Amino acid sequence: MTAVLEARDLGRWYGQVVGLNDLTATIGPGITGLLGPNGAGKSTFLKLIAGELRPSSGRLEVLGHEPFANRELYRRVGFAPQQDALYDDLTGLEFVTLLVRLHGYGAREARDRARRALGRAGLDTAMDRRCAGYSKGMRQRTRLAQAIACDPELVVADEPLTGLDPVGRREVLELFRELAEGGVHLIVSSHVLHEVEALTEEILLLHRGRLLAQGSVGEIRDLLDHHPRRVELEAREPRALARALLAFDEVAGVTLAPGHPDAAGGRLIVETRDVQAFQRHLTATAAELRAGVRSLESTDASLEAVFDYLVR
Amino acid sequence: MTTARTETEVYRPFAGALRPSRLRCLPLAAAGVRVAVKRKLPLLLLYAPSAITTIVFSFVVYGKFTLEASIERGDAPPGMAMAAALAGTIAEVRRLLIQALMNTQVFALLVVTWYGSGLIAEDRRLGANLLYFSRPLTRLDYVLGKLLTVLAFGALAMLAPVLVICAMAAFSSPEWSFVKQESDVIWKAAAFASLWVVSLGLGVLALSSLVKRKALAVAGAFAFYMINQAFSGVLVALFDDPDLRRVSVLENFLRIGHWMFALDEADGHRTWPVADSFWILAGVNALFVAILAWRVRKLEVVA
Numbered sequence: 001m002t003a004v005l006e007a008r009d010l011g012r013w014y015g016q017v018v019g020l021n022d023l024t025a026t027i028g029p030g031i032t033g034l035l036g037p038n039g040a041g042k043s044t045f046l047k048l049i050a051g052e053l054r055p056s057s058g059r060l061e062v063l064g065h066e067p068f069a070n071r072e073l074y075r076r077v078g079f080a081p082q083q084d085a086l087y088d089d090l091t092g093l094e095f096v097t098l099l100v101r102l103h104g105y106g107a108r109e110a111r112d113r114a115r116r117a118l119g120r121a122g123l124d125t126a127m128d129r130r131c132a133g134y135s136k137g138m139r140q141r142t143r144l145a146q147a148i149a150c151d152p153e154l155v156v157a158d159e160p161l162t163g164l165d166p167v168g169r170r171e172v173l174e175l176f177r178e179l180a181e182g183g184v185h186l187i188v189s190s191h192v193l194h195e196v197e198a199l200t201e202e203i204l205l206l207h208r209g210r211l212l213a214q215g216s217v218g219e220i221r222d223l224l225d226h227h228p229r230r231v232e233l234e235a236r237e238p239r240a241l242a243r244a245l246l247a248f249d250e251v252a253g254v255t256l257a258p259g260h261p262d263a264a265g266g267r268l269i270v271e272t273r274d275v276q277a278f279q280r281h282l283t284a285t286a287a288e289l290r291a292g293v294r295s296l297e298s299t300d301a302s303l304e305a306v307f308d309y310l311v312r
Numbered sequence: 313m314t315t316a317r318t319e320t321e322v323y324r325p326f327a328g329a330l331r332p333s334r335l336r337c338l339p340l341a342a343a344g345v346r347v348a349v350k351r352k353l354p355l356l357l358l359y360a361p362s363a364i365t366t367i368v369f370s371f372v373v374y375g376k377f378t379l380e381a382s383i384e385r386g387d388a389p390p391g392m393a394m395a396a397a398l399a400g401t402i403a404e405v406r407r408l409l410i411q412a413l414m415n416t417q418v419f420a421l422l423v424v425t426w427y428g429s430g431l432i433a434e435d436r437r438l439g440a441n442l443l444y445f446s447r448p449l450t451r452l453d454y455v456l457g458k459l460l461t462v463l464a465f466g467a468l469a470m471l472a473p474v475l476v477i478c479a480m481a482a483f484s485s486p487e488w489s490f491v492k493q494e495s496d497v498i499w500k501a502a503a504f505a506s507l508w509v510v511s512l513g514l515g516v517l518a519l520s521s522l523v524k525r526k527a528l529a530v531a532g533a534f535a536f537y538m539i540n541q542a543f544s545g546v547l548v549a550l551f552d553d554p555d556l557r558r559v560s561v562l563e564n565f566l567r568i569g570h571w572m573f574a575l576d577e578a579d580g581h582r583t584w585p586v587a588d589s590f591w592i593l594a595g596v597n598a599l600f601v602a603i604l605a606w607r608v609r610k611l612e613v614v615a
Contacts, residue, residue, distance in 0.1 A: 050446045071448035079446035083439025089350040090343070101339035102447045130350075146443060 009058035019044035021209040033196035034189040036206035042189040050079035078147030082158040088132035117149035136163030228271035236292025238266035250274040340457025366473040369412040370480040377484035420470035428462040428516035430526030466509030514600035521607035564589035
C-alpha cells in the first residue's frame with residue numbers, strides 16, 4: 001500500500017549539467033501529466049522512473065521499489081521513450097515481439113502479446129510492414145505498443161503525442177483513458193498543454209530541472225495569488241460597467257476591447273484578486289446599470305496560462 | 313503549491329507466464345541476425361568469397377581422394393605403395409585445409425566488421441538501448457546478445473567452410489582415413505577459427521560502442537587492424553628486428569596458427585615464443601572487454 005511514485009530530494013546531473021535538481025513529489029494512481037519546456041528535466045525524470053538512470057542524489061521509489069537496476073520492477077513498468085528507437089529493417093510486429101521476449105515470454109506468447117498491443121495502438125494493418133515505411137505517428141504508436149504489451153502496472157510515456165495527427169492524438173488519448181480505466185497508472189510528458197489538460201487534472205510542472213508545481217490545474221491557479229485572475233465578459237454597455245467595476249477593491253484593472261462584430265457593445269477584460277467577490281458585485285452592478293452582460297469566462301485558468309505564469 | 317497526496321492502491325498482481333530461463337541474450341542475438349539478413353546484397357557479397365573458397369577447396373579435396381583411388385585401380389600398385397600414396401594425399405589435404413582456413417580469415421574480418429559495427433553504435437544512435445534497459449535485461453545479457461550475433465556471422469564465414477571441407481575430406485577418404493589420421497587438424501582448425509572470430513567480435517563491438525554511426529565503427533575497425541599491422545612493419549624495418557611483428561594483432565594470430573598447425577617458419581618471420589602471442593592477444597581482448605564494459609555501463613546516460 002503505497003503511492004505510485006515518491007521522489008525525495010531527487011537529483012540527477014550529467015557532469016556539470018543539472019538534469020533534475022532537488023525534486024520532491026508524490027504521484028498517485030491514475031494519469032499524471034508531466035509538463036515543462038525543453039530542458040526542464042522531464043525526460044531525465046522519466047528515465048529515472050523507468051530505471052534507466054541512477055539518481056545522483058536523493059531517493060526515488062516507484063511502486064514501492066527503487067527503480068534503478070531493479071529487474072523485478074522492470075516487469076511492472078512500461079516505458080515509451082521519446083527517441084526513435086525502432087529497427088527499420090524489422091516489422092513492427094517483429095520488433096515488439098523481440099522486446100516482449102526480453103521479458104521472458106516464450107516466442108508464441110510474445111508474438112500474441114505484441115499483436116494485441118499493436119492492435120490496441122491502432123496498427124492492426126501496418127504491423128507486418130517494415131518500420132522503415134512507418135510514419136512518425138506510426139513509430140510513436142509502435143513505441144507505445146511495446147510499452148503496454150506486457151500489461152504493466154505503470155506506463156511511462158515521454159512525449160507520446162508528438163508526431164501524431166489530430167485523429168491519432170485522439171486515439172492515443174483514448175487508449176490512455178482505457179488503460180487508466182483498466183487500473184494502469186500513467187505518467188505522460190508533453191508539450192501539448194491543452195491535450196494533457198483534456199487527459200488529466202493531475203500535473204507536475206518542471207522548469208530548469210526543478211519542480212514548479214504539482215496538483216490539479218485549478219488548485220495550482222488558486223495558489224498564484226500574486227497574479228490577479230483574468231475574467232472576460234461581453235456587455236452591451238461596457239464603458240459604464242467598467243467605470244462601476246473599478247470602484248470595487250478586488251478589481252485590479254479593467255481593459256476595454258472590441259466585442260464581437262455582430263453584437264452591439266464591447267468586451268471587458270477584468271483583472272480581479274477575488275473572483276467570488278467580483279462575481280457577487282458584478283451581478284448586482286450589471287443589473288443596476290442594465291449593462292446587458294452576455295458572456296463571462298475566466299481566461300487564465302487554463303493550463304497554458306498557469307504554465308506561462310509559472311515559468312515567466 | 314498544493315499539499316502532495318499519498319494515494320493508496322492495491323496493485324494488480326503480475327499476470328503472465330514468464331520463462332525462468334536466464335538466457336535473455338538469445339532473443340537479442342536472434343533479432344540481430346534477423347535484422348542483418350533482411351538486406352540480401354551485403355549478405356551475398358560478403359559470403360560469396362567464403363562460399364567460393366568452400367566449394368573450390370571441397371572439390372579439390374574430393375578430387376585428390378577420388379583421383380588417388382582411380383590411379384590405384386588402374387595401376388594396381390602393391391600395398392606399400394598404396395599406403396604411401398594415400399598418406400601423401402592426406403598430407404596434401406591437410407595443407408589445403410589449413411590454406412582454406414587462413415584464406416577465410418580475411419573474409420571473416422570483413423563479415424564481422426560489417427555486421428558487428430552497427431550493433432551497439434546504431435542502438436545508441438536510435439536510442440534502442442532505452443527500450444532494452446527498461447526491461448529485465450542485464451547489461452551482460454545485452455553484450456552477450458550482441459556478441460552472439462557477431463559470432464554467428466563470423467562462424468558462418470570461417471568455421472563453416474572449414475567444417476564443410478573437413479566433412480568432404482572425411483567422406484571422400486577411404487575407410488575414414490582422413491578422420492583417423494588427421495582428427496587433430498579438425499579441432500585445431502575449429503579452435504583457431506573460434507579464437508579469431510571471438511577476438512574480432514570483441515574488437516568490433518568495442519569499437520561499435522565508442523561511436524554512434526556504423527560507418528565510423530567500420531572505418532575504425534579496419535583502421536585498427538591496418539594501422540596496427542603497418543606500425544609493426546615500420547618497427548621491424550626501423551629496428552631490423554623481426555620479433556617486433558608481435559606488435560601486430562594479425563601477426564600474433566598467424567604465429568598461433570603456424571604453431572597450432574606446425575607450419576614451417578623457415579622464413580624466420582615469426583620466431584618469437586608462441587606464449588607471447590597468447591599473452592598479447594589475451595591483453596588485447598581484455599582491453600576490448602574493458603571498453604565494452606565501460607561503454608555499455610555508460611549507455612544509461614542518454615542525453
